[in-house]
Amino acid sequence: MKLNQVLASLNQIEKSKFINCLDKLCSSVERGDERLTERLDKMNRQIKDASGSEITQLFHVIKPHYKEFVREQLEMSGASLALMLNILTRDGNSIARVAWLEQLYSREREATEHLAQNIKALLADNGEHDDFGKEHRLKIFKDCFEVAFTNDLRVNREAKISDDERTILNQLAKHLKISRDEVIAVEHLFEPVRAEANTVDDCLQTLREMGLVFINRKRSEVLIADELVALLNELQGKTLADKHMLRVLRCFSDAELSNILKAYGKRIRGVSRVEKIHTIQQSGIDIRSILATDLFDNDEGLNKRKERLKQLMDDLDMDVDRLGTTLDDRINILIHELQGASEREFVALSASGYKEMFDTLETNFEGVSPDGKSESLTQRIRREFELEDIEDINTERLRALSITPHDVLYLLSNDEVKRVRDVLKLSKRGNPRALVLEAFASANDKLIENFALLACRDLAGLKQAGIDIAESDIGSKFEEAAKTILEELDLNIDEELRKSINTAKDKADIIISISDDDVIIGEAKTFKNGDFAKYSTTSRQVKAYAKRCENQGRRVAQVLIIAPTFSKDFIESAEMDTEVNISLLTADGLKQIHNAYTTKRKPNFSPKLFTKGGLLKAELIAKNL
Incomplete structure (x- = not known):
């Protein structure tokens, strides 16, 4: 955190x-x-x-x-x-x-x-x-x-x-x-x-x-x-967090893992691959020493060592601007990329995509613990990250602990992640972990593509678009898709603040931090027939959220309500409300802004565009990005 x-x-x-x-x-x-x-x-x-x-x-x-x-x-x-x-x-x-x-x-x-x-x-x-x-x-x-x-x-x-x-x-x-x-x-x-x-x-x-x-x-x-x-x-x-060290070790062959253990006088005969990785991690062996010498046979030349590090970067799906000319250069680049990985990885897969991946893995993963017993994903996470048994394991908790979707997938051995890939019927070409991540990123893209259908709770239209969803889940999926769109507009979605102001009864959908102290409260509403007209209920909700934000020292600059369409009375009531500043945005309008943003080479979008008040003109915002 x-x-x-x-x-x-x-x-x-x-x-x-x-x-x-x-x-x-x-x-x-x-x-x-x-x-x-x-x-x-x-x-x-x-x-x-x-x-x-x-x-x-x-x-x-x-x-x-x-x-x-x-x-x-x-x-x-x-x-x-x-x-x-x-x-x-x-x-x-x-x-x-x-x-x-x-x-x-x-x-x-x-x-x-x-x-x-x-x-x-x-x-x-x-x-x-x-x-x-x-x-x-x-x-x-x-x-x-x-x-x-x-x-x-x-x-x-x-x-x-x-x-x-x-x-x-x-x-x-x-x-x-x-x-x-x-x-x-x-x-x-x-x-x-x-x-x-x-x-x-x-x-x-x-x-x-x-x-x-x-x-x-x-x-x-x-x-x-x-x-x-x-x-x-x-x-x-x-130098590296244990979770990042694990990624590197997963990419080594059994012979390479044995080389590392031999260098430190550790036992290698009759030791399984899982035990080798565990021993190296528990021993706290320095990553620089591993990458410079321990990994290799004594007669391995410098060029072969540099080439092996290049292959390691590929195995870890690193997109680097330069490889480095010396062995030390390559080690430094590899370590630097891993040290900064968490920030990029939380952005690479949305909160909703992370949750869907976690739920799918929990259903389809069948692992084995070191003592030979069957193990679920939750049990694996508890064991590897030393989490207490009474602690609820969900993606919100994992995000608070800075555990990314990539970190979760690297808890699975190479063979285990391949089995998950096969269960999900994904291609067998390429890095299996990358394929799993891409699958859930694509599933989320499909929800965004059909954002208007979610807003109108058009179950038939969603199924026709290839989205298999229960009607009871449409509201939460709409909220998650709205959050993802706002994230892709490069807005700062503050999950920790949202979690801290939520109660068992009232839960804010979205909190956007627009400065050190100012926030926008976002509320995503689906509605099946006609224009959304429930102003009194909605305004009571957002005012309660605003009060709790202010109690934590944050100023609510604006409330943003997203819905399929709004009734005339709803729009007038929002414009006349003197307690909070309210902006209204249709689902089609938000999607239009998102489309314009993603197609521009250097889009210029500011969260202040959401603070104008009243029914926002999405066409004008999209035109001026």
Whole structure:
């Protein structure tokens, strides 16, 4: 979830620690920073009274200073806090109940303790090593870690690993082929991760004081914004999110996966492909090391390595402007594309297309868990992203956790996704995941093409157009198609704000953010016979939504009602309403604007065109794009 969305979902007390951190930093580092001074002046220097959007903009300006502040604080923290951060920054854990985090912490600590004892026993049993094998390399790293850790004791200070020492140790681990989980286990031998009952709560309070996490007391829920996860990953030296690492691993052959495991002294005999991928992920092996050396046989030449990376980009359906001339160039381009993938992927498939894909996969997917039991898509998602059993799994929740349609498809093995492709009767040529995504994008395009039929609830016309739909689903499909059209007009559909203002009784259809604080409330209405005439009911709904938006610090610039056509009385009532500004747009009109927008080479569309009020002239808007 983006920082702006997190701030919008919390009260003033729950976000106060983060705001206080920014306030103190601004006071200490403003001198000489013109951008920061300009941003503070725009807010009248009232940080504590600023809106979520203003705070988010301030964060992006002060981020380099905040990052240094966090680095200094983490350097003084112990192994328990590091373990907690490792859990919070993993995919799927950005929103989690405190009780669930306690379970994950306990599980992670036990795994670390087990690996640490294995390493201790391995080094004790084998004594001296001179063959530079796995045991020898581990001993070198452990001895170096011990020196770094105990150096402080010589000058009568508490034993700690400083940031400078950790940087050196990380480089040492990289060259000795010591995986991240082994590094953590070695550290555990010298500074054990705490196991006390209140450890997680202490860690969370420390992180909250640093502004890194937010705690919703009412739901006993911890939230960490995407921007803060990215910042922590940089500090931890984590190049790629686990979900993106999984995509890369899915593209490797069994032999290539074995090469990676061999490089780090991991077992490969009698290990299945699924287990190989899981071991590499759990070990935390650096993606740059994998792509530069670990993937390949020792005698593989530079040109073959570069060609393999080019093939990998093709396998991942990357549309890059340049391939890069050197091996490092290609690695950097590949990583950069994956780091920025989430934003593009949410746009590539609409919210309604994502939901339809998820529902179809849930119905048609039959997977197998690591213990050999049958597994549904929901169970696979829970296991892979460490989601709590009591949590409802739906596309809204997945979007809040920044899990894209592509991420879901890459949870399926190559064989599993091919079976889904065959069930959906798609072509066997090309990337099966891309084919599945295209199928649902095409299905959504068909709804948009027949938008007017949806608006009029013309069931016969829809079936004739090849759209098999239940009459009870027409309203929701019309709403989803309207939302998709507005997204394709490059408008900012704010799902998190919509979700936060909705109640069990009243649910807004669409919220469009048009500036930092201004929004348009959209309402999509289908009607079977004649002109839409239910003004009193509709106006009561949208006024309730407007009030809830304003309670969250957002100004409702306009209400946009979309329907097949409007009665004369409806139009007059909307024009005379003094409580809210209402614009009316017919379904045909919205489709006309969309058609004009998609055919223009450089369309010029502004959401302010929807704020004119009254019945909008779609022909004129389309003509002037």
